[in-house]
Amino acid sequence: MQQKRILIKDTDLKKDRTRDFYTAFLTEIQDKKLEEKVQLVRVSDIGIYGKGLTVRVLPENFLYCDVETGDISRIVSESVVEGRPIEALLHKPDDKQLRLVLRNCGLVDPESIDDYIKHDGYQAIATILEKMTPEKVIEEMKISELRGRGGAGFPTWLKWKLTRAVEADQKYVICNGDEGDPGAYMDRSVLEGDPHSVIEGMMIAAYVIGATKGFFYIRAEYPLAIERVNRAVTQAHEYGLLGENILGSSFKLDIEIRLGAGAFVCGEETALISSVEGKRGYPRPRPPYPSVKGLWGKPTVINNVETLANIPLIMLKGGKWFSSIGTEKSKGSKVFALTGKVKNSGLIEVPMGTTLKEIVFEIGGGGIAGKKVKAVQTGGPSGGVIPEDFINAPVGYESLQKLGSIMGSGGMIVMNEDDCMVDIAKFYLRFCVDESCGKCAPCRIGGTQLLHLLEKISEGKGEIEDLDRLRRISRAMQKAALCGLGQTAPNPVLSTLRYFEDEYKAHIVEKKCPAGRCAGLFHFSIIEEKCKRCGLCFRNCPVQAVSGNRDQGYLIFEEKCINCGRCFEVCKFEAVSRG
Amino acid sequence: MKKLTKDDLQAIKQEELKKETANWIKVGLSTCGIAAGAQDIYDFLVEEVKKRNLGVSIQRCGCAGMCYAEPLIEVKVEGMPKVFYGKVNKETAMKIVEKHIGGKILVNDHIYDIRSSQ
Ligand SMILES: Cc1cc2nc3c(=O)[nH]c(=O)nc-3n(C[C@H](O)[C@H](O)[C@H](O)COP(=O)(O)O)c2cc1C
Ligand code: SF4
Numbered sequence: 048m049q050q051k052r053i054l055i056k057d058t059d060l061k062k063d064r065t066r067d068f069y070t071a072f073l074t075e076i077q078d079k080k081l082e083e084k085v086q087l088v089r090v091s092d093i094g095i096y097g098k099g100l101t102v103r104v105l106p107e108n109f110l111y112c113d114v115e116t117g118d119i120s121r122i123v124s125e126s127v128v129e130g131r132p133i134e135a136l137l138h139k140p141d142d143k144q145l146r147l148v149l150r151n152c153g154l155v156d157p158e159s160i161d162d163y164i165k166h167d168g169y170q171a172i173a174t175i176l177e178k179m180t181p182e183k184v185i186e187e188m189k190i191s192e193l194r195g196r197g198g199a200g201f202p203t204w205l206k207w208k209l210t211r212a213v214e215a216d217q218k219y220v221i222c223n224g225d226e227g228d229p230g231a232y233m234d235r236s237v238l239e240g241d242p243h244s245v246i247e248g249m250m251i252a253a254y255v256i257g258a259t260k261g262f263f264y265i266r267a268e269y270p271l272a273i274e275r276v277n278r279a280v281t282q283a284h285e286y287g288l289l290g291e292n293i294l295g296s297s298f299k300l301d302i303e304i305r306l307g308a309g310a311f312v313c314g315e316e317t318a319l320i321s322s323v324e325g326k327r328g329y330p331r332p333r334p335p336y337p338s339v340k341g342l343w344g345k346p347t348v349i350n351n352v353e354t355l356a357n358i359p360l361i362m363l364k365g366g367k368w369f370s371s372i373g374t375e376k377s378k379g380s381k382v383f384a385l386t387g388k389v390k391n392s393g394l395i396e397v398p399m400g401t402t403l404k405e406i407v408f409e410i411g412g413g414g415i416a417g418k419k420v421k422a423v424q425t426g427g428p429s430g431g432v433i434p435e436d437f438i439n440a441p442v443g444y445e446s447l448q449k450l451g452s453i454m455g456s457g458g459m460i461v462m463n464e465d466d467c468m469v470d471i472a473k474f475y476l477r478f479c480v481d482e483s484c485g486k487c488a489p490c491r492i493g494g495t496q497l498l499h500l501l502e503k504i505s506e507g508k509g510e511i512e513d514l515d516r517l518r519r520i521s522r523a524m525q526k527a528a529l530c531g532l533g534q535t536a537p538n539p540v541l542s543t544l545r546y547f548e549d550e551y552k553a554h555i556v557e558k559k560c561p562a563g564r565c566a567g568l569f570h571f572s573i574i575e576e577k578c579k580r581c582g583l584c585f586r587n588c589p590v591q592a593v594s595g596n597r598d599q600g601y602l603i604f605e606e607k608c609i610n611c612g613r614c615f616e617v618c619k620f621e622a623v624s625r626g
Numbered sequence: 627m628k629k630l631t632k633d634d635l636q637a638i639k640q641e642e643l644k645k646e647t648a649n650w651i652k653v654g655l656s657t658c659g660i661a662a663g664a665q666d667i668y669d670f671l672v673e674e675v676k677k678r679n680l681g682v683s684i685q686r687c688g689c690a691g692m693c694y695a696e697p698l699i700e701v702k703v704e705g706m707p708k709v710f711y712g713k714v715n716k717e718t719a720m721k722i723v724e725k726h727i728g729g730k731i732l733v734n735d736h737i738y739d740i741r742s743s744q
Contacts, residue, residue, distance in 0.1 A: 088733075164638045295632070
């Protein structure tokens with residue numbers, strides 16, 4: 048018998064009994080005298096969540112879910128020894144992820160151009176230079192229906208076509224690697240893990256619009272990304288993939304790197320352009336759009352890192368292939384940085400149309416510590432929260448906008464009962480106020496006023512009229528601010544108000560913060576009826592604010608309590624109340 | 627270095643494919659991995675493999691996405707399934723060298739078996 052392997056993991060969200068099952072399997076294996084031929088392994092994560100004991104049998108690759116102790120003997124005798132599947136337990140894994148942009152991340156050596164070439168790197172540009180006119184490339188991009196991944200979702204083919212149509216002695220292409228959304232790091236990962244695909248995307252864009260000069264704009268806080276891109280650009284120059292007469296054609300392109308100082312507003316295209324020009328990163332009114340008057344007044348295409356990384360693949364596999372993935376209006380895949388109160392945080396990529404629920408539960412493994420998910424935040428400071436009621440919403444530009452959020456560049460933060468929505472709104476707003484360039488009044492003054500109101504509410508000094516004030520100022524900013532920062536800054540306020548008005552009211556009317564975030568608006572106390580007098584809170588309180596003993600029960604002294612919430616966390620009987 | 631032509635690209639690709647080895651370990655060396663200590667694991671593996679003459683090529687790669695499990699390494703040796711090991715410290719790395727590579731036994735409690743359907 049060939050070497051067999053049994054991989055096991057208890058995927059129950061509340062209690063992990065992998066070790067118990069391990070013993071049961073081991074006994075079975077020893078009883079059948081199979082120790083030599085079968086190896087039993089406990090795995091950390093089997094990619095399936097909330098489906099009880101999950102077992103994989105190798106090399107046959109049978110995957111079983113919800114396995115009971117009673118099934119163990121059968122699995123060993125039928126599947127392991129005889130190599131037959133047990134149909135009733137069989138689980139068909141369906142991989143929710145689709146790695147297009149991340150195709151090479153984790154696969155190629157980002158510091159080796161040869162490794163990129165081995166994985167069909169620079170094939171797309173080579174084919175284009177050999178036999179495709181710029182118009183033909185635009186046509187293919189149009190068929191693909193790729194839209195910009197930097198936030199706004201503008202059709203890439205159209206941006207290219209408009210820029211191509213403008214007559215000029217010089218044009219530019221810029222890769223926007225500013226990535227200012229707190230919590231997002233998709234672009235950093237692509238630049239660090241697969242820099243050549245972004246360079247190839249820029250080459251294709253440059254060829255199409257007729258640019259001979261390109262710039263990477265990367266924030267200085269990304270030293271490794273800068274180092275890897277730098278190396279990749281140098282390697283491409285050495286191979287003659289950048290410079291003059293690229294791949295024997297008349298196409299030429301030079302690429303340079305510009306560092307951003309990490310201002311959020313510098314991700315906005317007109318501010319970014321002035322930053323590359325060496326000026327202060329102030330936005331300016333559009334039109335004229337960069338496609339007409341961009342860098343140094345010349346026609347310029349600005350594309351996001353992820354947009355560019357998609358392009359070589361689209362040109363290799365065809366626009367039709369790409370547009371067969373996703374939804375009617377949002378094609379292809381999207382990378383998200385999944386973080387917050389989720390079991391598995393990380394970088395994920397899914398086809399458009401995948402639901403938030405699939406992302407959070409099937410890929411992310413659900414809420415942290417089995418806690419109920421309250422909302423999902425997308426789009427960072429320009430986006431909003433989507434409550435759990437709408438967790439079946441599919442990912443796409445329009446679908447998330449309809450819910451009062453945006454897809455944005457790809458930050459996705461999972462929130463639970465410990466997150467206060469007023470606090471969340473305050474956090475994002477403070478970020479925008481800090482990052483506002485101050486050029487226009489609606490953003491400069493409106494943002495500050497909004498923040499004051501939110502601070503007032505979170506301190507328990509709010510009045511019910513403040514809710515209307517928040518809405519009014521928000522609407523004014525959306526209409527009157529000069530750039531996207533100010534126009535979208537109220538989104539977190541509006542969306543939390545839309546779905547969690549109750550929480551605002553709790554702060555204003557009852558002077559309470561249900562999530563226990565806003566200092567002064569909550570306190571901890573012990574619910575006598577539920578208390579089992581175990582003493583865990585007593586032992587865990589760092590400031591000895593809990594007094595009492597196992598006979599008489601326990602009390603929390605408010606004067607001593609620092610609201611750290613330790614007692615609330617450690618109590619196994621939900622006998623500590625917060626409110 | 628001379629300028630590449632389209633044929634040269636093909637030649638490099640073929641050359642690289644020929645260089646492929648049956649036994650390799652990929653270490654995720656992006657910011658998330660490095661922050662979790664992946665560079666030390668990389669150096670450790672390079673050292674051990676050389677010392678023991680194991681004939682396993684240690685390679686660098688970007689983030690595979692499972693940032694919660696960094697340092698994350700992917701291991702492929704002949705006669706064994708290809709697996710990801712996560713939260714690898716030096717002790718686990720040593721087990722991987724001794725058990726997985728040396729003894730052809732999978733190491734308990736560190737496998738992240740999440741993309742095996744591909
Ligand atoms: C305040 C603000 C910040 C932005 N930050 C980024 C950013 O970090 N990265 C990015 O690609 N686009 C950012 N954008 C969007 C850019 O202005 C621009 O639309 C985008 O780079 C275009 O590329 P795309 O068509 O490929 O999406 C930001 C916009 C605003 C208003
Ligand atoms: S909206 Fe804000 S960031 Fe944008 S130009 Fe006005 S002040 Fe500056």
